[in-house]
Structure formats: C-alpha cells, structure tokens
Amino acid sequence: SPQDKRILLVNSQNKSLSQSFENLFDEPSYGLLQKLKKDPYTVTMGRFSKVTNYIFDSFRLSDPSSQRRPPSEMADFLNDAIPGLKINQQEEPGFEVITRIDLGKQPEVSRREPVSAEEWAKNMDSEGRILNVDYIKQLIFKGGLCHTLRKEAWKFLLGYFPWNSTKEERANLQKKRTDEYFRMKLQWKSVSEEQEKRNSRLRDYRSLIEKDVNRTDRTNKFYEGEDNPGLILLHDILMTYCMYDFDLGYVQGMSDLLSPVLYVMENEVDAFWCFVSYMDQMHQNFEEQMQGMKTQLIQLSTLLRLLDSGFCSYLESQDSGYLYFCFRWLLIRFKREFSFQDILRLWEVMWTELPCQNFHLLLCCAILESEKQQIMDKHYGFNEILKHINELSMKIDVEYILCKAEAISMQMMNCKELPQAVSEILGIESSSVTPDSDTGEDESGAMLSCATSLYQSMSTPVIAANGTRDSTQQMSETQSLTPA
Amino acid sequence: AVTADRAGAASRGSPEASLDPDHLYNVLFVGDSHVGKTSFLYRLHTDYFNPRLTATVGLDYQVKNLVVDNKRFALRLWDSAGQERYHSVTKQFFRKADGVVLMYDITSEYSFSEVRYWLSCIQEGAEDGVAILLLGNKTDCAAERQVPTKEGERLAKKHQLMFYECSAASGHNVSEAMVSLIRLLKVREDELKNKAEEVPKPPQKKKGCC
Numbered sequence: 001s002p003q004d005k006r007i008l009l010v011n012s013q014n015k016s017l018s019q020s021f022e023n024l025f026d027e028p029s030y031g032l033l034q035k036l037k038k039d040p041y042t043v044t045m046g047r048f049s050k051v052t053n054y055i056f057d058s059f060r061l062s063d064p065s066s067q068r069r070p071p072s073e074m075a076d077f078l079n080d081a082i083p084g085l086k087i088n089q090q091e092e093p094g095f096e097v098i099t100r101i102d103l104g105k106q107p108e109v110s111r112r113e114p115v116s117a118e119e120w121a122k123n124m125d126s127e128g129r130i131l132n133v134d135y136i137k138q139l140i141f142k143g144g145l146c147h148t149l150r151k152e153a154w155k156f157l158l159g160y161f162p163w164n165s166t167k168e169e170r171a172n173l174q175k176k177r178t179d180e181y182f183r184m185k186l187q188w189k190s191v192s193e194e195q196e197k198r199n200s201r202l203r204d205y206r207s208l209i210e211k212d213v214n215r216t217d218r219t220n221k222f223y224e225g226e227d228n229p230g231l232i233l234l235h236d237i238l239m240t241y242c243m244y245d246f247d248l249g250y251v252q253g254m255s256d257l258l259s260p261v262l263y264v265m266e267n268e269v270d271a272f273w274c275f276v277s278y279m280d281q282m283h284q285n286f287e288e289q290m291q292g293m294k295t296q297l298i299q300l301s302t303l304l305r306l307l308d309s310g311f312c313s314y315l316e317s318q319d320s321g322y323l324y325f326c327f328r329w330l331l332i333r334f335k336r337e338f339s340f341q342d343i344l345r346l347w348e349v350m351w352t353e354l355p356c357q358n359f360h361l362l363l364c365c366a367i368l369e370s371e372k373q374q375i376m377d378k379h380y381g382f383n384e385i386l387k388h389i390n391e392l393s394m395k396i397d398v399e400y401i402l403c404k405a406e407a408i409s410m411q412m413m414n415c416k417e418l419p420q421a422v423s424e425i426l427g428i429e430s431s432s433v434t435p436d437s438d439t440g441e442d443e444s445g446a447m448l449s450c451a452t453s454l455y456q457s458m459s460t461p462v463i464a465a466n467g468t469r470d471s472t473q474q475m476s477e478t479q480s481l482t483p484a
Numbered sequence: 485a486v487t488a489d490r491a492g493a494a495s496r497g498s499p500e501a502s503l504d505p506d507h508l509y510n511v512l513f514v515g516d517s518h519v520g521k522t523s524f525l526y527r528l529h530t531d532y533f534n535p536r537l538t539a540t541v542g543l544d545y546q547v548k549n550l551v552v553d554n555k556r557f558a559l560r561l562w563d564s565a566g567q568e569r570y571h572s573v574t575k576q577f578f579r580k581a582d583g584v585v586l587m588y589d590i591t592s593e594y595s596f597s598e599v600r601y602w603l604s605c606i607q608e609g610a611e612d613g614v615a616i617l618l619l620g621n622k623t624d625c626a627a628e629r630q631v632p633t634k635e636g637e638r639l640a641k642k643h644q645l646m647f648y649e650c651s652a653a654s655g656h657n658v659s660e661a662m663v664s665l666i667r668l669l670k671v672r673e674d675e676l677k678n679k680a681e682e683v684p685k686p687p688q689k690k691k692g693c694c
Binding site for chain 2: 208212217251253290324328332336382
C-alpha cells in the first residue's frame with residue numbers, strides 16, 4: 001500500500017541521514033536542513049519530493065531530543081537555526097516543500113461557563129476524593145474555573161495534590177510540605193553577610209531576584225506600592241526555590257510564572273509547592289542551553305507548517321522561519337501577552353493537558369493564524385514581524401484564541417494523514433500513523449507493520465468517534481488512549 | 485514638509501521624522517541586567533521615566549525616528565534581556581546590527597566589569613565596522629556612584645568607543661547620546677559606501693580593534 005511505502009522511505013531515509021549527522025555537526029555553521037534536503041535528493045529520485053516535508057518534520061522533531069549534541073555545539077542554536085530552517089525555494093525550484101495535507105474546515109467551537117463551586121463539590125466523595133477526574137478536567141478545559149475555586153483546584157491541576165487523595169491525606173501532605181519549605185527557607189535566611197561574600201552564586205541569585213521582584217506585576221493590587229507583603233512573599237519563595245534547585249537557581253522570567261500562582265494561593269507554602277510543580281513543566285526553558293525553548297520553537301514550526309505552509313514559507317523568506325518572535329510566549333507561557341485575569345484562565349485550561357499534549361503550541365498557531373493576513377498583506381519583514389507580535393500584548397482575546405486553538409486541535413486529530421512528527425508533538429494517535437523512527441530504526445519491516453497494526457487497532461475508537469458531534473467525549477477517549 | 489530642526493544642538497525630543505527615512509540603522513542594546521536598557525528606550529520614546537518596567541525576556545523592538553543634520557533617520561532599536569542565560573539569544577542579533585549600545589550602571593561596579601565581556605561578544609559576532617556607544621546610565625543616582633566617569637572614558641578610549649553618561653530617569657544626555665550615535669552610524673555608512681565605490685582597489689585595512 002502507498003502508506004507502507006512511505007514507512008519504508010522515511011525510515012531508510014533517516015538511516016542514511018543519521019550516518020551523515022556526524023559530519024554535518026562538525027561544521028561550525030552547518031546549513032543542516034539545507035543539506036538534509038539536498039542529500040536525499042541527490043541520493044534518491046524526484047519521487048521523494050512529495051515526502052520531503054515529511055522527512056523534514058520527523059527530522060526536526062527528533063533533532064533536539066534524540067540527537068544529543070554536546071552543549072558547545074548547541075550553544076548557538078539560533079545561529080544554526082537561522083540558516084538551517086531557512087528554506088530557499090528559489091535555490092531548488094524543482095522541490096517545493098509544501099505539505100498538501102488537507103486539514104479540512106476549522107470546526108466551530110464554543111466554550112462553557114467556568115466550573116462553579118457547586119459543580120466542583122458535587123464531584124467529590126465524602127472523604128474528599130475527586131470522583132471523575134477526566135470529567136472535571138473536561139469542564140475546566142472548556143470553561144476554566146470560577147475564581148473562588150482556583151485556590152483549591154490549582155493544587156490538583158498543578159500536581160501538588162494527587163487527584164485521588166482524601167482530604168486527610170492532603171492535610172498530612174501539606175503539613176509535611178510546610179516543614180520542608182521552612183527548612184529550605186531557613187537555609188538561605190541563615191546565610192550571614194560574610195558567608196554570602198564568599199558565595200557568588202547565591203549573591204547573584206539574590207540580587208537578580210531583588211531586582212525582578214521590584215518589577216513584577218507592580219500594577220496588580222497584590223504587588224503594588226512599596227512594602228507590599230506580596231513583594232516579600234514573592235522574594236522569599238524565589239529565594240527558597242534557589243535552595244530547592246540550586247543548579248537552576250533564579251532565571252529571569254521565573255517571577256512571571258510565580259506571581260499569578262502566589263496571587264491565587266495567598267499562602268507562601270502552597271504557592272511554593274505549586275510553583276515547584278509548574279517549574280517541573282517549565283524547567284527546560286530556563287536551563288543553561290535553553291533546550292526547552294529550542295525544542296518548542298522547532299515543534300511549533302512543524303505544527304505551523306502543517307497548518308499553513310504558505311505562511312511558513314513567507315516567514316522563512318523574511319528570515320523569521322525559526323519563529324524567534326514567539327520566544328516570550330513560550331518562555332513564560334504567554335504571561336506577558338494577556339491581562340492578569342486572562343492568564344489565570346489560560347493557564348488553568350493548559351494545565352488540564354487537554355485536548356492533547358502541547359496545547360500551548362496550538363495556541364501559538366491560533367494567534368499566528370489570526371495575524372497571518374496582516375503580516376503577509378503588509379509584507380512585514382523581520383523587524384516588523386517582531387514588532388507586530390510584541391505589540392499584540394494585551395490585545396488578544398483569550399476566549400477567542402482558546403476556541404481557535406481547540407478547533408485546530410480537532411482539525412489535526414481528525415486528519416487522516418497526520419504526519420508522524422505532528423502526532424508525536426501532540427501525543428495523539430492518528431489513523432494512518434506510521435511508527436516513529438526510533439522504535440523502528442533497527443527493526444525489520446515485519447516488526448514495523450506489526451507496530452502499525454497495533455497503532456491502528458488502538459486508534460480505532462478515536463476514528464469512530466471522529467464523526468460524532470460530541471468533541472469533548474472524543475478527546476477524553478484520545479487522552480485515555482495516550483500512554484502515560 | 486519635514487521640519488529641519490538643527491539637531492546639532494541635540495535638543496531633547498528632536499522632531500520625529502516622517503515616514504520614508506533617508507537612513508535606516510539597526511541598533512542593539514546590550515548590558516547587564518537592570519542597568520536600564522528598557523528604561524532608556526522608554527525615555528527616548530515617550531520622554532517619560534517609568535520605574536515599573538518589567539524585566540525584558542527575549543527581545544523587544546522599537547522604531548525611533550529622528551531628524552539629525554537635516555536628514556531623516558530611523559533607528560530600529562532592539563532591546564535585549566540582560567541575564568547571562570539569555571546571552572546566547574542576544575548574540576544572534578549582533579550579526580544584523582549596525583550599531584550596539586553597550587550600557588552599564590554607574591552605581592554598579594559589576595555591570596561595568598561586564599562591559600569587557602560584551603566587547604568580546606561584539607568583536608566575535610558583529611560586523612567589523614559596527615558603531616559602539618558605551619553608555620553609563622543612572623547619573624541621577626550620583627550618591628551611589630561606583631564607577632567614576634574617568635573609568636568609563638578610559639575604557640572607551642582604549643577600545644575606541646563613543647562614550648556618554650546619561651540618566652533615563654532624568655532624561656540627561658538621552659537624546660544627545662542617540663544623536664551622536666546616529667552621526668557615527670552615518671560616518672560608518674559613508675565609509676562603507678566609499679569603499680564599495682572603489683571596488684577595483686584592494687580593500688584597505690581600516691581597523692580599530694585590538
């Protein structure tokens with residue numbers, strides 16, 4: 001079948017490519033993807049041209065995760081990425097990299113009211129266990145939480161409280177965590193001035209935290225004015241986090257992530273542990289090599305290419321194909337792009353991990369798609385795009401963009417020939433999915449087809465549900481099929 | 485219809501140039517965290533001081549139009565994040581910059597010591613003829629000064645940089661510094677043009693670098 005052919009093509013391609021990785025990486029400024037594109041062409045025939053983009057996608061996905069490049073080589077990622085992700089179609093007129101996958105029309109999506117305290121309480125047994133986790137997550141995904149519920153519900157969403165814990169278990173956990181917190185807090189509190197003189201890292205963390213606390217959300221009531229207790233809490237939690245994870249310490253942007261959490265928790269210890277959980281998700285963004293940022297930018301470009309390859313090509317022609325202008329969005333999860341209240345909504349929706357993995361990347365796609373026309377019509381260049389995107393801050397309608405991103409997720413999930421790379425990013429099984437290259441790399445063709453049928457049988461219920469109107473139901477099934 | 489204000493006097497708030505500038509330059513702002521890069525740009529843009537500006541993450545971008553010596557200039561100003569973690573990102577933009585504003589805080593010895601680091605980055609990443617302005621910010625905080633003006637001057641002289649001290653808070657020397665930078669950028673542009681016109685000649689060595 002044509003699909004089997006594709007499997008073989010992609011895999012053999014990856015093999016030959018992996019052999020040339022070494023040489024490619026040795027070059028200081030390799031045009032990696034350019035070469036990736038060129039090499040297969042010279043080796044193979046024109047019939048590859050149609051799957052080029054496919055290879056592209058799977059390569060780009062596997063690049064940061066499976067190809068562990070030494071830090072020194074990764075250091076100048078963007079330098080690599082700028083020439084690397086640039087696809088100059090003029091250079092190779094015969095091989096246009098355009099995916100012709102029809103995603104169909106974007107479905108209409110509506111949102112519901114925020115979850116009320118009553119709805120939340122109804123879904124809890126007498127000992128305080130959450131009864132139907134998937135259901136409540138669906139509700140939160142579709143409408144968010146009413147503000148009074150946030151203080152409790154966020155602890156579950158962020159993973160501080162286990163969903164199946166009883167009230168008593170949670171109280172015990174909190175007690176334990178309180179002790180732990182104050183033990184760590186005491187550690188930095190008890191460092192004398194003399195000691196700190198000999199501890200440059202602690203000194204640097206402290207000085208940065210002091211500077212940033214003074215300029216984080218200062219227009220918010222919780223942090224405004226001088227000597228606001230909110231500021232002291234923000235400072236103390238960030239300092240304690242440095243003791244919790246001294247290797248990472250404090251990186252600018254982290255105060256943005258903590259501020260709404262603290263605002264909702266109104267409690268130092270709870271805010272700290274919720275922040276710890278949030279940081280578990282965001283850790284890679286802040287690490288030395290910013291691996292999380294690189295991975296996300298590449299993933300985003302993979303998604304955007306499927307969604308709108310024309311727009312992608314346009315961005316590439318403007319030296320913006322590596323989507324650097326989305327850096328701030330991704331680094332601190334849109335914190336600076338929406339009003340404080342909207343961020344509370346957006347984050348709780350994202351924390352449900354519905355309807356698919358990496359939903360925040362679909363939010364990026366949704367925003368970019370909304371701005372595409374203006375960017376292209378006005379023929380914005382590198383600088384204008386950066387400026388335009390930066391200036392969207394506080395102008396995006398959160399509910400509109402949530403609807404749009406959800407609609408995109410449905411389009412992708414319903415897509416019959418979703419590229420492997422895309423299904424991996426979103427963590428969904430698509431109907432005609434080919435097994436991914438790393439599982440199949442060293443295995444025979446028989447193993448591959450075996451894996452394929454397994455995937456297909458697993459995803460059958462999803463396909464069956466695709467036609468139904470009840471999209472939320474469908475998504476929960478998709479979720480349950482996704483291996484943890 | 486452009487007001488040809490003699491910006492030679494470098495009066496603050498030189499009139500905005502209309503669209504279609506005669507010259508267009510990319511200028512990247514670098515320097516340690518919290519030295520006042522964003523505040524400087526805010527002052528340049530609005531002529532106000534905003535003490536509540538958030539820390540820059542990633543890269544911000546603004547355009548400033550100025551009329552200097554009867555010519556319309558547009559500056560594309562890139563504002564970068566100061567923390568070391570983000571330097572690998574910032575460095576990618578040196579390549580595209582015609583000018584770099586290297587800022588330190590006169591009340592912070594540390595931020596001044598970082599200048600050398602940034603100079604090596606510029607040398608590594610930027611084009612040879614890049615115009616560099618060394619800018620000591622926060623002259624309004626004279627009582628807390630840690631870096632004497634002479635130190636700044638000495639460093640600038642050693643590396644052949646343009647040098648100013650300024651205050652984003654008071655507005656002192658903000659447009660003066662930018663006007664001087666524009667003039668320097670213009671000189672560098674003319675040099676490049678002249679060089680391009682004398683194509684047959686072998687490129688002459690003009691080097692100020694150490």
